[in-house]
Amino acid sequence: MKLRKQPVRTCVSCRTTDEKRDLLRVVRQPDGTVCFDAKGKANGRGAYVCAAEACIAQAERQKRLERSLRASALGADVFIALRQAASSVEPPVDVPATPVIGAEPQNRMMDKENKV
Numbered sequence: 001m002k003l004r005k006q007p008v009r010t011c012v013s014c015r016t017t018d019e020k021r022d023l024l025r026v027v028r029q030p031d032g033t034v035c036f037d038a039k040g041k042a043n044g045r046g047a048y049v050c051a052a053e054a055c056i057a058q059a060e061r062q063k064r065l066e067r068s069l070r071a072s073a074l075g076a077d078v079f080i081a082l083r084q085a086a087s088s089v090e091p092p093v094d095v096p097a098t099p100v101i102g103a104e105p106q107n108r109m110m111d112k113e114n115k116v
């Protein structure tokens, strides 16, 4: 049984589908030109890439957006727009939660007989 809900947004570089990640949408418009879709609502075939330099760079190097969109080579302006968008996104900070250690049990030496 295959349930088709919403189209899955998958980064063309790392294949992450986590919706919580910030994915930037690139769209191939009906006239064949490809542009960064800042609002994610433009008509056309869309492809996604993480708002992360690593994924944008990989997509650029390996022409993954072109492949995904079946488009010709993307202009540099598309990647410039992607990088600008990525730099405006706050990266999620993965700080492991540190348990707050309360009052540590004190080793109280009852040195009653220790006369200095």
Ligand SMILES: [Zn+2]
Binding pocket: 011, 012, 013, 014, 015, 016, 049, 050, 052, 055
């Ligand atoms: Zn990615």
